[in-house]
Amino acid sequence: MIQELGVIQGVHCPHYNDHEIAKKFDKHILMSNHTGIAIEENCAIEFNEGLFRIIKSDSNAKAYKLVVKEDELQKTELTNITEYLPLEFLYR
Numbered sequence: 001m002i003q004e005l006g007v008i009q010g011v012h013c014p015h016y017n018d019h020e021i022a023k024k025f026d027k028h029i030l031m032s033n034h035t036g037i038a039i040e041e042n043c044a045i046e047f048n049e050g051l052f053r054i055i056k057s058d059s060n061a062k063a064y065k066l067v068v069k070e071d072e073l074q075k076t077e078l079t080n081i082t083e084y085l086p087l088e089f090l091y092r
Contacts, residue, residue, distance in 0.1 A: 008047060009091050010035040016064065017041055029066045030073050035091050036066035043079070051084040065090055 013025040016038035029036040039045060043061035046053050054063050056079070063078040078090075 009087070010037055012036070012045075013038045015039075015041055017062075026066065026073055030068055033068050036064075037078075037090060038064040038066060038075075045078075047087070048084065050087055052081075052087055052090065053084045054078055054081045 011025075011029065011032070011034045013021065013036060016022050016025065017040040022038070025036060025038060028034075037045065040061045040063065042056060042058035043063050044055045045063060046055055061079070063081075065076045065078055067074050067076075
């Protein structure tokens with residue numbers, strides 16, 4: 001994994017719909033216990049002054065928040081967040 005720049009909290013993964021990338025990212029999140037943000041192709045997260053929203057060019061594209069709870073990986077779909085929300089939503 002590449003060392004992050006520290007601009008945005010957590011670990012982010014583009015191209016999450018690629019099975020091999022998703023598998024490696026899931027494993028990394030499980031081992032590191034970081035919050036992960038996974039984004040499929042044709043999907044993006046826009047960050048703007050402490051807020052974020054999901055932008056999609058394909059209605060089937062998805063984004064996820066990954067966290068570890070009780071040694072289990074939990075994925076929450078973020079796909080339908082089109083209005084700006086506070087960044088804290090991603091990291092709580």
